[in-house]
Amino acid sequence: MSDYYAAVFGAGISGLSMANQLHQRGKKVLLIDPFRADPEAPGPPAAMVNPSAGRKGNLVWESEKCLNEFRSNIDKLSEQSGRSDLFNATGVLRPAITEELAENFKKSLDEQPWPEGWVEWLEPNEIEEINPGIAENYGGYFIKPGLTVFVDNYLNTFRKVLTDGGVTFSGLKTTYEFHESDFLLTDEEGNTATAEHVIVCAGADTPGFDDWAELGIQRVKGQVAIFETDKELPWKHGLSALGYILRRKPNEVIVGSTYEHHFEDVDITDEAYNRLFGKLEKILPEISKSVKKTGQLAGVRGTAPNHLPVLGRHRNNPQLCIFSAMGSKGLIYSEYMASILADHLVSGSEIPDELDTERIYRRLRKKGKI
Template identity: 30%
Template sequence: MPASDYDAIILGGGISALTVALQLQMKGYAVVVIDKPAGSGAAGLPAGLANPAYGREAKKSWESEACIESLYRLSELADVRKNDWQEGWTQWLEPGEAAERFPLVQTKYGALWIQVGMTIDLPCLLTELRTKLNTMGSTLYSATTSDVYEGRNNHTVAADGRELRSPRIIFAPGSGIGDYPQWSSLKFNRVKGQVTAAAFSGFSDPGCSVASSGYAAFTGYNRVVVGSTYEHTWQNSSPSHETGRELIARFRNMCPQIGESLTHADNWAGIRLTTPDRKPCVGAHWEIRGFYCIAGMGSRGLLMAPLAAELIADHIHSNKKIPAQIDVTRFYRTRRFMNRT
């Protein structure tokens, strides 16, 4: 039996994959990351909004507090954000106070100020994570295809002519997880999302990002990313100019003054995976030893992925139990979570 090349192979190049790689590397594992070429999937998203409260009622998502703290730790590790949180998570602002504090945002009926939310420049974060991994000794490959073959002690990944072996493979390829037959029985919903990245002139950033009918993530340098659509039926994964115009119209409702000063816009689209209960799918394969997955976070991947990655790394390293709410075991124990064969 050939010896292992690495302690762990991670398939994927988004925040889930790179954070798992970083967590395992910090625990002393020899790690290789295999990703598709730059710009593929959610890893190509221009920016993201980590909002621990979602919907019109500002409900908390899964483990909101722990998720935002984990994202903060990750951003510090990657040296992309360093500042102290203000006291208090949320504060309701009446119309007058909201308009005074954020005059460039439409706040006719008031606003909920979420002080611990974060706007992340995703390309910058992912670049810094890759740099960190390289510095720590991880190996990163880009490959257009990656086929996985099960073994008794070591599994093999064949990626563009390379064959790599490891007793552990972590599948974190975003919407591509269904391409691997080992996980094809898991039931995910595939939802298309589109955002528009636009430039504006004549105004400074309003001092916050905005979540209303969609969101506007201000990324600095007079740039804003407006999103996002939720398309449950779609013909292709390419962005649409018509949808881009709809997103710009939403933005003009959120920030009328800035909305009239837009000078350029680019569209981006990708596919998200959601689960039947809207919680992540994390953990070990129910039959194949050494196979793990992290998937199904939908539009909240930026918020949830760092914590999910910490949890699966702890599970791999010390057999720490994955929380039942997100453990992959709930899929094969519940028929509605599995595809019929």
């Protein structure tokens, strides 16, 4: 019998959710991540849970199930940890700063299956009332269940709650090798253990795992800038326009994110800062005149060809699995997607075709690449 039901590689958004869902199903889990060995590991300062995507404003995949699952989990984490600094449930405002966007957003409200009570259309004067100082706009909509999540606090708290609850965590570099019926895990100090499954939840680092390199998961660099304002901001909601603007402290805003598909390193750049400041200047012109830059961060996210996460089994070994390519919607997708893979492994339920690894393998076979 294996020491663990699953070894989960990666303790970021997807890895923690995967460990959580398996643990809820009574499975013994080893969570591995050498980059998050510190109990207060650094991470992104804030991100938005927004069920609306892109310039069209369309709902993300299974938006209601995804958002409800995430909200349930973060509420539970707040209660279990006693922390009130994991998120703000203050909604998301999507102002239409062009007539085209206004038309897109209205079409979304008419044609998309928005759950009852989720969204409200606002006229320009109403937007200016709830968000003083916002740029000239053509109306927009307010998404009531939208969240601002303080990601560093969230990840560190999530990991602590899981390990306090019985999930084993290792901050040591570890390799895996399949032997007959399970995986042999060997860490950098020579300690060994076995696991029935290995699940790679490594995000943008997934291409570094040879078994998954052929999936073609793309790495996209993103940068954010942090600004201090000269006075307290009169609003708390998230802003989704030309990216996002989030309020972490009463006089602090975080502006994100760039989407850089071609990059040589993960360093911050002046070019990205200028673009980010340009977003702030365009959306909140008055505020931008009196801000002071206090920080800039860069990171890399993984994306798949159809912009949906990839989850499922390896074509050559059904005990080797993946949950990756979360893109810019990682938070809202995380818990529900992890529950789909957990149910598949534990109960044999089907993975939706648009998420399954097989969708990529089919394309690779058609092209003669595997």
